[in-house]
Amino acid sequence: MLLVSMQANQALLIEGTRHPRWLSFTVEHTDNYGDHCHFGEALAPNALSGFNIKMKESFFKTSAGGNRIGAVLVDRSRIDDWSELMGAAEIFERMERNNTAILSPAAHRKLRQLMVLPEWQGVDVAHPFQADLLEAQLIESLSSKNSTLLRPVVKTHHSDLVQELVRYSFRSSTTPISLSAVCQTLFTTKTTLTVSCREMFGFGPMALMRRIRLQQVRDVLANPDLRQQLGCHTVQQVAVHFGFVSRNHFASAYRELFGEAPRTTLLASH
Structure with a gap:
């Protein structure tokens, strides 16, 4: 598992192929959702996004005015392990059909707290983070108890x-x-x-x-x-x-x- 943070003071346009080894789970840390779009679809507050296991490409833009996005990269082989955990089969099915989960404010806040990295100082430096707790929170966030609404990928x-x-x-x-x-x-x-x-x-x-x-x-x-x-x-x-x-x-x-x-x-x- 890798944890990365992306910061910008203007809108970003990101288009490309997803790495076949990694799945990304992303959250917006700054609540600047105004113009966030994924394949043209607006991103809602308290969203956990990017985790669809079948998509092979990404195409999204972020809002202007500054944003900070956290992303957890999880090895796909680990996702297979999730499906074998008690109660996780439902989560695996959700990840096949959807790419966004709208979480409760409390669940989203927990994820943000676990995904915080220090401000970038001009050079990439490895920092420790609570990987086990973060993984558990991701699984919990994708459960029916915490995901109030799931959205499929809509490519128009x-x-x-x-x-x-x-x-x-x-x-x-x-x-x-x-x-x-x-x-x-x-x-x-x-x-x-x-x-x-x-x-x-x-x-x-x-x-x-x-x-x-x-x-x-x-x-x-x-x-x-x-x-x-x-x-x-x-x-x-x-x-x-x-x-x-x-x-x-x-x-x-x-x-x-x-x-x-x-x-x-x-x-x-x-």
């Missing part, structure tokens, strides 16, 4: 479409983009794609793709090795590489998203 056409848009954005982040071309590639209409994207993010597909490119620019500006690989050594070179032609529009969008000028990011990496 809209969530699948937005997930494809995100993947396409990363694949084509250095080529010119237009909404018509994106729709043609994804075999959808402008209306459907725009509605789907706004449902999940609150803004349209072009704004999402621009944000993804801005994040890639930031990653390169902050990493000398990436700049060396791309042969881009100035802010303007990096911006042009990711399709930003207008220097003023780029700088303004970058500052609005990250709260600092792109040159500040570059200078901090030296």
Whole structure:
């Protein structure tokens, strides 16, 4: 069992394949649920999420304004052991069908207390935690006594479409983009794609793709090795590489998203 903590002062978008060895059990420590979504479905308060044993991928976003997520990673072989425990067969069935359990406030509070890690100090350091108590609390939290409501994974056409848009954005982040071309590639209409994207993010597909490119620019500006690989050594070179032609529009969008000028990011990496 591993316990990890993820903190951010802005919204995060996470998409990828689940590791076949581990199952994750996640809780939000900061009660900042406002825009949390998993496959487009809003996350409710007092939720324990991510534990479905059949899902092979993840796609979720967190709320803006700061959040702290705790995650317990449990070896899948251990889950098989759970199913052999007295009364745990029901829990195993629940984990097959659902991905979220809405706990009682008291049960959620117990989990949060057991999953607290010290504030990150800029380097990953191993810390002891009460693994046995945490495992027992996870099993208890998934029992019918404590789970007031369970939610299955609902993958709608809209969530699948937005997930494809995100993947396409990363694949084509250095080529010119237009909404018509994106729709043609994804075999959808402008209306459907725009509605789907706004449902999940609150803004349209072009704004999402621009944000993804801005994040890639930031990653390169902050990493000398990436700049060396791309042969881009100035802010303007990096911006042009990711399709930003207008220097003023780029700088303004970058500052609005990250709260600092792109040159500040570059200078901090030296």
